[in-house]
Amino acid sequence: MSIFEPASPRWINRMLGLLRFVTGIVFVAAGTMKMFGFPPFPSWTPPADIPVPPMWEVKLAGILEVYGGAAFTIGLLTRPVAFVLAGEMAVAYFQVHFPQSIYPNTNMGIPAVLYCFIFLYFVAAGAGAWSIDALIARSRARRG
DSSP states (O other), X not given: OOTTSOOOHHHHHHHHXXXXXXXXXXXXXXXXXXXXXXXXXXXXXXXXXXXXXXXXXXXXXXXXXIIIHHHHHHTSSHHHHHHHHHHHHHHHIIIIIXXXXXXXXXXXXXXXXXXXXXXXXXXXXXXXXXXXXXXXXXXXXXXX
């Protein structure tokens, strides 16, 4: 195998599952920070003057991130959950970060942009290996 040939589909599927799991865990942590204050918010002040959304929006985002992130982590209904979470991240970017600057590296919007496009990728690609969705698909294939 050379570096120019694609990896085997088995490894691609496994890495997709690993990316889903790690992304989901980190996303859940962002939600628990908003909902429960754990892990605690960093004590440093961000360099950009980012507006704080109303508290109900922060709580709604926290709920989506905790519960949606948990479903995404275990690979349950991955495509529809990823679609909703991609939308949440697009709204977060355009509502909070974009008014500061168009550039994500100066408006502190890099995580929102990356999450949005990672979730959009999962809408198209599916859950990958080691997911509830894969278990359901195998079960349906055996029955049908």
